[in-house]
Amino acid sequence: MNDIYEMMSTLRAVRRLRSDPIPDDVLDRVLQAAAWAPTGGNMQPWRVVVVRSDAQKQALADVYRPAWYRYAKGYDARNDQLPPEEAAKGRRNRAAGDYLADHLHEAPVILMFVADPKMMAITDAKLDRISMVGGGSVYTAVQNAMLAARTEGLGCVLTTLHCLAEDEVKSALQIPEDWATLAMVPLGYPVGKGHGPISRKSTETLAYDDVFGVAWN
Amino acid sequence: MNDIYEMMSTLRAVRRLRSDPIPDDVLDRVLQAAAWAPTGGNMQPWRVVVVRSDAQKQALADVYRPAWYRYAKGYDARNDQLPPEEAAKGRRNRAAGDYLADHLHEAPVILMFVADPKMMAITDAKLDRISMVGGGSVYTAVQNAMLAARTEGLGCVLTTLHCLAEDEVKSALQIPEDWATLAMVPLGYPVGKGHGPISRKSTETLAYDDVFGVAWN
Numbered sequence: 001m002n003d004i005y006e007m008m009s010t011l012r013a014v015r016r017l018r019s020d021p022i023p024d025d026v027l028d029r030v031l032q033a034a035a036w037a038p039t040g041g042n043m044q045p046w047r048v049v050v051v052r053s054d055a056q057k058q059a060l061a062d063v064y065r066p067a068w069y070r071y072a073k074g075y076d077a078r079n080d081q082l083p084p085e086e087a088a089k090g091r092r093n094r095a096a097g098d099y100l101a102d103h104l105h106e107a108p109v110i111l112m113f114v115a116d117p118k119m120m121a122i123t124d125a126k127l128d129r130i131s132m133v134g135g136g137s138v139y140t141a142v143q144n145a146m147l148a149a150r151t152e153g154l155g156c157v158l159t160t161l162h163c164l165a166e167d168e169v170k171s172a173l174q175i176p177e178d179w180a181t182l183a184m185v186p187l188g189y190p191v192g193k194g195h196g197p198i199s200r201k202s203t204e205t206l207a208y209d210d211v212f213g214v215a216w217n
Numbered sequence: 218m219n220d221i222y223e224m225m226s227t228l229r230a231v232r233r234l235r236s237d238p239i240p241d242d243v244l245d246r247v248l249q250a251a252a253w254a255p256t257g258g259n260m261q262p263w264r265v266v267v268v269r270s271d272a273q274k275q276a277l278a279d280v281y282r283p284a285w286y287r288y289a290k291g292y293d294a295r296n297d298q299l300p301p302e303e304a305a306k307g308r309r310n311r312a313a314g315d316y317l318a319d320h321l322h323e324a325p326v327i328l329m330f331v332a333d334p335k336m337m338a339i340t341d342a343k344l345d346r347i348s349m350v351g352g353g354s355v356y357t358a359v360q361n362a363m364l365a366a367r368t369e370g371l372g373c374v375l376t377t378l379h380c381l382a383e384d385e386v387k388s389a390l391q392i393p394e395d396w397a398t399l400a401m402v403p404l405g406y407p408v409g410k411g412h413g414p415i416s417r418k419s420t421e422t423l424a425y426d427d428v429f430g431v432a433w434n
Contacts, residue, residue: 001218001220002220002221002222003220004221004224008254008364011253034424038228038360040375040377041292047424056428071338114429117347123377127380130339131348132334132355132399136359136375136400138349139356140359143254143255147225166344173429174430175429180344181341182349182353183353200252203248203249206265207248207251208267209267212266212331216248
């Protein structure tokens with residue numbers, strides 16, 4: 001028995017992964033968890049490419065590494081504005097991010113979640129703001145997969161920076177032109193202790209009572 | 218102990234909900250589960266409005282009901298094309314959807330998940346396709362909340378049709394103009410047996426081996 005609340009409350013981003021292989025039955029349970037997720041109209045418009053070959057992992061690492069170091073410049077600038085304690089935490093996260101970018105090709109598995117917009121009814125597509133609802137039929141599956149990874153003792157992290165070079169990713173993994181890439185999740189056993197305490201806002205901050213802005217509790 | 222795989226594999230859409238109130242400690246655990254979810258840069262750009270007053274629930278029902286019946290016309294048209302067994306299942310889903318639309322205001326709680334795009338780094342914003350990545354920092358929390366609801370014996374379903382009248386929803390719940398609404402999740406104890414077996418594609422269909430299109434296993 002793996003308690004669901006224990007898994008949720010200790011699922012943290014693990015960016016330092018060992019290269020040891022993941023047994024097939026473990027990987028199957030992670031994929032099965034993704035398959036159980038709800039999607040709009042039960043259409044399951046997503047697929048996941050389980051990337052394991054050296055060549056394909058290297059192709060993804062070649063896309064991710066420069067995207068990370070470009071992103072990290074802005075990250076450092078913002079981090080330098082923070083109070084000392086938070087800034088120190090930011091620097092630790094930066095170092096972990098650098099590690100992932102430098103070692104991504106060594107992860108035993110990289111999951112690439114893709115989806116076909118034609119299989120979705122995207123209700124916010126015509127609004128005068130950026131659309132997000134398409135993600136509602138994919139990130140439910142990504143979250144299930146990550147919770148399963150944590151349950152199996154695997155480290156993982158949800159990344160999206162590969163979208164900055166989506167064409168290269170699609171070319172490398174032979175993803176059809178009209179499909180979208182939504183999440184890249186490296187999977188592997190943790191170098192360190194892996195999962196553990198997480199830092200999150202309180203429900204008093206995140207939840208509102210009946211109308212926006214009225215604090216819960 | 219609530220086994221995570223049991224919860225995931227029995228989390229189905231429950232659209233017939235009793236009006237009985239949900240105890241505060243149960244609701245707190247559902248909200249806490251949402252709060253634990255990972256988000257991009259740990260920014261937690263989402264908030265959830267816990268709608269419980271009759272007036273606010275009625276306002277949401279007034280938006281949802283016509284949106285559902287407009288959507289259902291297309292649903293029926295597609296359903297009529299299916300083989301008899303699937304069509305019969307489609308008609309059962311249609312009836313459950315009608316029930317939800319007609320009784321939404323009676324649910325004890327409706328969760329409305331909202332998010333601020335300014336707190337997100339949306340990496341697919343400039344691509345030549347509809348954006349979906351913003352959802353990656355919200356639907357992880359929605360999925361956690363739904364898994365917790367199932368764990369607590371509550372029925373729930375992820376809906377997005379309210380986006381077709383998002384301005385009215387934002388006005389009713391006093392949501393700021395620049396925030397987006399991503400998911401409406403009615404919560405309540407089930408009228409029937411509630412959660413149980415789910416119908417999903419196999420991992421052989423959903424997962425690919427190393428490149429898109431090569432079946433897993």
